Amino acid sequence: MTAPKVAVVGAGVIGLSTALCITETSPSCSVTVLSDQFSPNTTSDAAAGMLIPHTYPGTPIHVQKQWFKETFRYLFAISNSAEASEAGIHLVSGWQIFKSTPKEELPFWSDVVLGFRPMSKAELQKFPQHQFGQAFTTLKCDCPPYLLWLEKRLKANGIQMYTRKVTDLWELHSEYNIVVNCAGIGAHQLVEDKKLFPIRGQVLKVLAPWVKNFIRDGDGLTYIYPGMHQVTLGGTREKDSWSLSPDPGTTKDIFDRCCSLEPSLREAQDIKVKVGLRPSRWCVRLQREVLSQGGVKLPIVHNYGHGSGGFSVHRGTAKEAARLVRECIASLQGSSSRAKL
Amino acid sequence: MRVAVIGAGVIGLSTALCIHEQYHRLVPSLDVEVYADRYTPRTTSDGAAGLWQPYLSDQGNLQETLWNRETFEYLLGHLGSPAAKEMGLFLISGYNLFTQPVPDPPWKNIVLGFRNLTPKELELFPGYSYGWFNTALMLECRRYLPWLSTRLTQRGVKFFQQKVESFQEMFARGVDVVINCTGVRAGELQPDPELQPGRGQVIKVLAPWVKHFIITHDMASGTYNSPYIIPGSEFTVLGGINQHGNWSEENSAQDHKTIWENCCRLLPALQGAKIVEEWSGLRPARPRVRLERETLHHGHSQAEVIHNYGHGGFGITAHWGCARAAARLLGGILQGKPPQPRL
Numbered sequence: 001m002t003a004p005k006v007a008v009v010g011a012g013v014i015g016l017s018t019a020l021c022i023t024e025t026s027p028s029c030s031v032t033v034l035s036d037q038f039s040p041n042t043t044s045d046a047a048a049g050m051l052i053p054h055t056y057p058g059t060p061i062h063v064q065k066q067w068f069k070e071t072f073r074y075l076f077a078i079s080n081s082a083e084a085s086e087a088g089i090h091l092v093s094g095w096q097i098f099k100s101t102p103k104e105e106l107p108f109w110s111d112v113v114l115g116f117r118p119m120s121k122a123e124l125q126k127f128p129q130h131q132f133g134q135a136f137t138t139l140k141c142d143c144p145p146y147l148l149w150l151e152k153r154l155k156a157n158g159i160q161m162y163t164r165k166v167t168d169l170w171e172l173h174s175e176y177n178i179v180v181n182c183a184g185i186g187a188h189q190l191v192e193d194k195k196l197f198p199i200r201g202q203v204l205k206v207l208a209p210w211v212k213n214f215i216r217d218g219d220g221l222t223y224i225y226p227g228m229h230q231v232t233l234g235g236t237r238e239k240d241s242w243s244l245s246p247d248p249g250t251t252k253d254i255f256d257r258c259c260s261l262e263p264s265l266r267e268a269q270d271i272k273v274k275v276g277l278r279p280s281r282w283c284v285r286l287q288r289e290v291l292s293q294g295g296v297k298l299p300i301v302h303n304y305g306h307g308s309g310g311f312s313v314h315r316g317t318a319k320e321a322a323r324l325v326r327e328c329i330a331s332l333q334g335s336s337s338r339a340k341l
Numbered sequence: 342m343r344v345a346v347i348g349a350g351v352i353g354l355s356t357a358l359c360i361h362e363q364y365h366r367l368v369p370s371l372d373v374e375v376y377a378d379r380y381t382p383r384t385t386s387d388g389a390a391g392l393w394q395p396y397l398s399d400q401g402n403l404q405e406t407l408w409n410r411e412t413f414e415y416l417l418g419h420l421g422s423p424a425a426k427e428m429g430l431f432l433i434s435g436y437n438l439f440t441q442p443v444p445d446p447p448w449k450n451i452v453l454g455f456r457n458l459t460p461k462e463l464e465l466f467p468g469y470s471y472g473w474f475n476t477a478l479m480l481e482c483r484r485y486l487p488w489l490s491t492r493l494t495q496r497g498v499k500f501f502q503q504k505v506e507s508f509q510e511m512f513a514r515g516v517d518v519v520i521n522c523t524g525v526r527a528g529e530l531q532p533d534p535e536l537q538p539g540r541g542q543v544i545k546v547l548a549p550w551v552k553h554f555i556i557t558h559d560m561a562s563g564t565y566n567s568p569y570i571i572p573g574s575e576f577t578v579l580g581g582i583n584q585h586g587n588w589s590e591e592n593s594a595q596d597h598k599t600i601w602e603n604c605c606r607l608l609p610a611l612q613g614a615k616i617v618e619e620w621s622g623l624r625p626a627r628p629r630v631r632l633e634r635e636t637l638h639h640g641h642s643q644a645e646v647i648h649n650y651g652h653g654g655f656g657i658t659a660h661w662g663c664a665r666a667a668a669r670l671l672g673g674i675l676q677g678k679p680p681q682p683r684l
Binding site (some may be wrong): 079080081083084086090092094117122123126146212213229263264267 | 422424425
């Protein structure tokens with residue numbers, strides 16, 4: 001097999017970064033991205049893209065930490081280069097605040113972000129309802145810029161991208177040798193994964209360029225994340241809600257909650273509303289599978305179910321997926337040479 | 342009681358406001374006026390990025406540290422108010438970078454969350470081996486001065502556009518107290534060899550991905566003669582020029598090159614930034630701020646001047662503390678107190 005044909009299904013941050021890693025580690029592959037949605041209409045486009053990990057109950061912590069470290073290192077280098085503004089990657093400092101002191105004062109990622117420390121009493125005075133807080137500096141990936149930048153890198157590497165709704169992975173078996181499933185919430189239908197469920201998030205994107213620091217309530221429900229052009233105000237975590245329509249009552253509630261943390265947001269302009277369905281799962285499904293029908297095999301690499309932590313671990317899981325693709329290629333080459341004997 | 346404030350930069354306008362707030366009820370006849378040849382956006386204050394940050398050392402001038410603290414706390418108190426955006430006031434975090442360890446500054450407990458930089462953070466800034474991180478405030482004068490002007494107008498303070506040639510000219514008109522907030526050109530009203538221009542030049546760019554201030558320090562070249570990057574609400578200010586004794590308000594191509602190259606080396610992401618404006622201004626540099634009362638003789642009578650100038654590159658940083666101090670001096674005059682002997 002000289003040039004294995006790999007299809008990556010999904011063009012959110014996971015699909016695009018996985019496609020990029022595959023071309024980096026297996027340059028002989030011909031990679032094609034297939035998705036029914038591209039930026040600015042992916043789940044990733046609704047996200048703020050903050051590098052603050054979500055904890056997956058079903059994945060060992062050291063693995064999650066490795067993914068986060070990998071992702072942080074990769075983005076840190078871009079943020080410090082001439083490409084930073086095009087890629088939409090920038091450092092941002094701020095505070096995570098808690099109404100009552102959390103059980104775990106030192107999250108597993110505290111030594112990966114920069115300058116992590118508890119907030120001082122003086123800093124906490126800005127948040128009279130909160131008793132405890134953590135200050136740190138982390139990275140933010142603005143979307144669409146980051147996805148568009150990934151698409152540009154992919155095109156430069158000769159990757160083709162097509163708008164196509166894949167309804168069944170098997171339908172690709174005649175055109176491709178390996179399929180990588182980065183369908184995010186789409187995997188619920190695509191591979192009928194009932195362990196995958198949406199956690200609906202509504203956010204506001206507003207103009208408030210004087211907001212330079214992030215503020216996040218440790219309960220994960222209220223957050224203010226300043227991006228290049230807009231500030232993302234959040235949010236909601238509605239388990240099992242599939243609705244992509246913005247809810248006006250929720251909009252007002254998000255706005256009020258954020259204004260109580262940052263009163264100057266009352267002057268924010270140009271409020272836009274977005275909704276995304278976090279592809280949530282007990283653990284990220286990052287594994288190989290082989291589909292077979294009538295003696296024909298189709299190797300699959302799954303890379304989906306990143307929930308609210310997609311941006312935080314995307315590069316780490318993409319690299320692991322690319323490694324699994326290499327394994328698939330090696331297997332295919334092994335079996336094809338066996339077939340020749 | 343006629344009080345004339347000369348100068349409409351951050352010092353003049355804030356002093357006028359402070360005086361009116363404190364005394365207009367106590368002194369029903371109080372009449373405050375502002376005289377200036379330059380108003381916002383053409384004052385020195387308008388060109389400043391607006392970062393609250395004193396110099397590294399107050400050189401034993403504890404007064405200045407107190408004025409700085411008073412200003413910070415006053416502004417911090419306004420952060421949560423509906424006026425904050427209109428004032429151009431917001432929190433900002435960032436970095437101070439050094440090539441060698443330095444003592445902590447006198448303002449370390451005034452700003453929020455002051456700490457040393459970690460080795461990983463220093464990796465961002467090759468060539469710098471030591472530094473600080475803290476959260477401070479921005480006060481953009483392009484918004485703050487109009488805000489002050491509106492408050493003053495609401496209070497009935499009158500503004501006059503004219504160049505005042507002498508203190509006597511004011512007294513001849515019946516002004517009782519002159520508040521001299523003339524900044525770098527104070528020497529035109531009364532010679533002051535200690536007052537010198539500290540010429541600065543800045544490039545304003547569009548770089549909305551920059552969320553932190555970055556101030557570098559080179560102990561050899563002196564304050565603000567080393568690159569700095571300060572993101573505002575609309576533009577990011579790039580600077581790093583402080584030429585003592587240079588009166589030119591023209592932009593220099595050489596300085597442009599210095600600023601641009603140094604800032605891009607400091608923050609490679611700036612290479613993608615669009616240049617929007619370039620500006621030169623003169624910091625009113627003085628070994629210490631001149632904030633004192635002086636009694637002048639006008640014919641057979643006495644007239645009072647309160648000097649409030651010479652704030653160098655920290656006018657915004659100290660402005661409110663100085664305004665309050667000037668107001669206290671006016672209080673002394675109103676109470677008929679004799680002037681303090683000159684030390």
